Amino acid sequence: MKESTAVEQQIEQEAPERPARKRSAAKTGTAGAPTRPTKGRRSPEELQARILAAAIAEFAEHSYSGARIDKISKRAKTVDRMLYYYFGSKERLYQAVLEHLYAEMVEEQRSFVQTESDPVEGMKQLIAHSWHHYNRNPDLVRLLMTENLLRAKYVKKSAKIKRVSMPLVETIRSLLESGQQKQVFRKDVDAETVLMTVMALGFFYVSNHHTCSRWLGVDLMESQRRDAWLAHITGVVLGDLKPR
Missing domain, CATH: 1.10.357.10 (Tetracycline Repressor, domain 2)
Known part of the structure; x- marks a missing residue:
């Protein structure tokens, strides 16, 4: 299995890029040095739950043969590779x-x-x-x-x-x-x-x-x-x- 940090990196890649902030607007730490803005991350458990809920809806509506991974990804607001990362295949997800x-x-x-x-x-x-x-x-x-x-x-x-x-x-x-x-x-x-x-x-x-x-x-x-x-x-x- 991959380390959890790999999962976080994958999740982080899903999020749209934020425009770069001007240096003058950056927050400063205790030593006065700029600190990286805190970015909210979804936990792996939350993402898996969203994928599962989306898969239930898709399989229920279109059955096993008619369900599509890309539609499940869209419902779950994620990307196909995350479904394969957590569940391995369409069969295992079903x-x-x-x-x-x-x-x-x-x-x-x-x-x-x-x-x-x-x-x-x-x-x-x-x-x-x-x-x-x-x-x-x-x-x-x-x-x-x-x-x-x-x-x-x-x-x-x-x-x-x-x-x-x-x-x-x-x-x-x-x-x-x-x-x-x-x-x-x-x-x-x-x-x-x-x-x-x-x-x-x-x-x-x-x-x-x-x-x-x-x-x-x-x-x-x-x-x-x-x-x-x-x-x-x-x-x-x-x-x-x-x-x-």
């Missing part, structure tokens, strides 16, 4: 985007706190939590659609994503056990199936709202319709969980 989004999704799931005393209410809250995450993160939905078209090619290559386990699986399992003890949930159901049902109903709505809105002749992203769909998901899942 993989870093997937890893970042998966990490955010897992962190979001970990932030959910279940209502242990009432498993039915806890399941309602979990369904709403998952639904709102898709609505707040349309880029995640688009990128997951892209990766599915690629048959999970880059997800499979990522050691970080391979180690990911969905925290909501354990949360649902805990809610199911509590509900089964209270005899409000049936016993012949597993946590993975419940989570897949919740994710499927939420993901489909957000990922297909453009085409579905067209043939239905309505705007599915209106708040009232989204609230109604959340109520529908909740009814479907809780209805299926009732003892038979």
Whole structure:
């Protein structure tokens, strides 16, 4: 790896040249000698974060094949060589985007706190939590659609994503056990199936709202319709969980 000073030099080269100051206007140090004007520098971490955010937007909008490095550089207000310096290639940058989004999704799931005393209410809250995450993160939905078209090619290559386990699986399992003890949930159901049902109903709505809105002749992203769909998901899942 190159030293951090090399990174700073690269970053410094991005900034437009400032006109030379007149000698009379130069600042002076304690000894009276002119000092070099302080130049604000962005940290490597800040630059990488900007590149990642720009890449998420570009890949989400144009998919992997259609995304262009020069457009990502422009969005990030940097130059192509910095993308290659930090990420090595377009493929590695795309993989870093997937890893970042998966990490955010897992962190979001970990932030959910279940209502242990009432498993039915806890399941309602979990369904709403998952639904709102898709609505707040349309880029995640688009990128997951892209990766599915690629048959999970880059997800499979990522050691970080391979180690990911969905925290909501354990949360649902805990809610199911509590509900089964209270005899409000049936016993012949597993946590993975419940989570897949919740994710499927939420993901489909957000990922297909453009085409579905067209043939239905309505705007599915209106708040009232989204609230109604959340109520529908909740009814479907809780209805299926009732003892038979």
